[in-house]
Amino acid sequence: MSEKGFTRFNRKAIKVDDALQSLLPFVSEIEAESVGIMEAIGRRLSQDIQTPHPIPHFRRSGYDGYAVRSEDLQNATRQEPVYLNLVDNIPCGEVPSVSLKEGETARIMTGAMAPDEADTVVMLEATDQVEDNGKTFVKFTKPVKSGANITPIGEETQQGEVLLNKGKDIDSGDMAVLSSLGFDNVPVYKKPKVAVLSTGTELLDVSEPLEPGKIRNSNTYMLAAQIGKSGGEPILIGKFPDDVDVAKERINNLLHDDEIDIIVTTGGVSVGDYDIMTDIFLNWEGHTLFNKIMMRPGSVTTAGVFNGKLLFGLSGNPGACFVGFELFAKPVIDRMIDGAGEHPKITALLEEDYLKVNAFSRFVRGRYEVKEGKVWTRPVGLDQSSALLSMKDANCLIVIPPTKTGLKAGEQVEVILL
Ligand SMILES: Nc1nc2c(c(=O)[nH]1)N[C@H]1C(S)=C(S)[C@@H](COP(=O)(O)OP(=O)(O)OC[C@H]3O[C@@H](n4cnc5c(N)ncnc54)[C@H](O)[C@@H]3O)O[C@H]1N2
Numbered sequence: 001m002s003e004k005g006f007t008r009f010n011r012k013a014i015k016v017d018d019a020l021q022s023l024l025p026f027v028s029e030i031e032a033e034s035v036g037i038m039e040a041i042g043r044r045l046s047q048d049i050q051t052p053h054p055i056p057h058f059r060r061s062g063y064d065g066y067a068v069r070s071e072d073l074q075n076a077t078r079q080e081p082v083y084l085n086l087v088d089n090i091p092c093g094e095v096p097s098v099s100l101k102e103g104e105t106a107r108i109m110t111g112a113m114a115p116d117e118a119d120t121v122v123m124l125e126a127t128d129q130v131e132d133n134g135k136t137f138v139k140f141t142k143p144v145k146s147g148a149n150i151t152p153i154g155e156e157t158q159q160g161e162v163l164l165n166k167g168k169d170i171d172s173g174d175m176a177v178l179s180s181l182g183f184d185n186v187p188v189y190k191k192p193k194v195a196v197l198s199t200g201t202e203l204l205d206v207s208e209p210l211e212p213g214k215i216r217n218s219n220t221y222m223l224a225a226q227i228g229k230s231g232g233e234p235i236l237i238g239k240f241p242d243d244v245d246v247a248k249e250r251i252n253n254l255l256h257d258d259e260i261d262i263i264v265t266t267g268g269v270s271v272g273d274y275d276i277m278t279d280i281f282l283n284w285e286g287h288t289l290f291n292k293i294m295m296r297p298g299s300v301t302t303a304g305v306f307n308g309k310l311l312f313g314l315s316g317n318p319g320a321c322f323v324g325f326e327l328f329a330k331p332v333i334d335r336m337i338d339g340a341g342e343h344p345k346i347t348a349l350l351e352e353d354y355l356k357v358n359a360f361s362r363f364v365r366g367r368y369e370v371k372e373g374k375v376w377t378r379p380v381g382l383d384q385s386s387a388l389l390s391m392k393d394a395n396c397l398i399v400i401p402p403t404k405t406g407l408k409a410g411e412q413v414e415v416i417l418l
């Protein structure tokens, strides 16, 4: 009997949102760290990133050509071309070596720094270079608009603007900005360390050959991927037989291990004789928050807290384990790294009838696709808690509210994006 009056069998089912809310008070933001820029890919920024200088930080030529003062060319025509004296050559990475005076021009390459006195760059294709007793001139046959083909300082952004916001997951565009601004070290949130421990005497290691009545421990590896995708770092503790003392001792170590932020177990949370996680949650030094949810699959998903550390007892059934993680552990990890901790939802149209009726909400592994501008969704694989193969094809969970009649094709449903 736990202090909340939970017992093995009489469990008080609570709503998904209430269960999620009951976890959130125990979620604290994880500290930040600084990582090398290449390690920052996919990590979450822990600070706003302001630009220390305008972009671009110098007047930049947009083309290979000649930097000119547009007033020198205002009378240029094919019949009466203007010839400017070539006084400088500015490749990319160099700076102008002379200041342009009236009647002078500088050859300049794309991306190179334009001379202060030039307000325009004329493309090479629109000019000719001519020699005249040892001096080089450039021939222009039409006037140019002042400012053409030169990117002014700060055209993209002025100094001091916030370009990347705290809480953003670093993707390719962010890497362009961070590297351009000189962040060879990047402030990111530490990855919450999530210990994964699977219980079940029936479990074999991945490398072990099958035996009658036994299965390989697939939940641990499925969760490792889900944890990584959620921004956490999976710490694989391994599989344990259905021995409550062994499991309890191991879990206790983890609860006291400052290196571990969250513990996730799989298996043994229902009413079976060897459901040892149920036993642990019924009498442990922590506080059990819930052990029954108004949902399918994963209705026996259980969670508790011990000195501020959350322990999740996910179901052994792969489908239930997967859904239990997505609905409860993923939002917790997200909030630890400054995320909203919400389930990303969109509405979609059912492509086919869903006729299973149920008193609880169903979270059905499904796929959504955009077709003719509308979002459609359909279940994938076996819609059963114990199904293993439906997760690989799923990119969403279709939320089927409690219904007496099931839902018809074309009806609107919410889907949670995976
Ligand atoms: N009489 C009742 N039976 C069941 C109930 C119930 O209320 N009354 N609850 C059902 C529900 S709901 C679910 S969900 C499952 C949950 O089972 P457990 O969390 O206790 O999981 P186990 O019994 O340990 O195993 C269930 C199933 O999953 C397989 N399994 C376990 N660990 C792994 C793993 N690491 N990788 C892959 N597969 C795993 C295990 O072999 C079993 O087949 O209980 C229902 N029963």
Ligand code: MOO
Pocket: 295, 296, 297, 298, 299, 300, 315, 317, 319, 320, 385, 386
């Ligand atoms: O609630 Mo369970 O995951 O349906 O079997």
Ligand SMILES: [Mg+2]
Pocket: 267, 268, 269, 270, 271, 272, 274, 275, 316
């Ligand atoms: Mg069981």
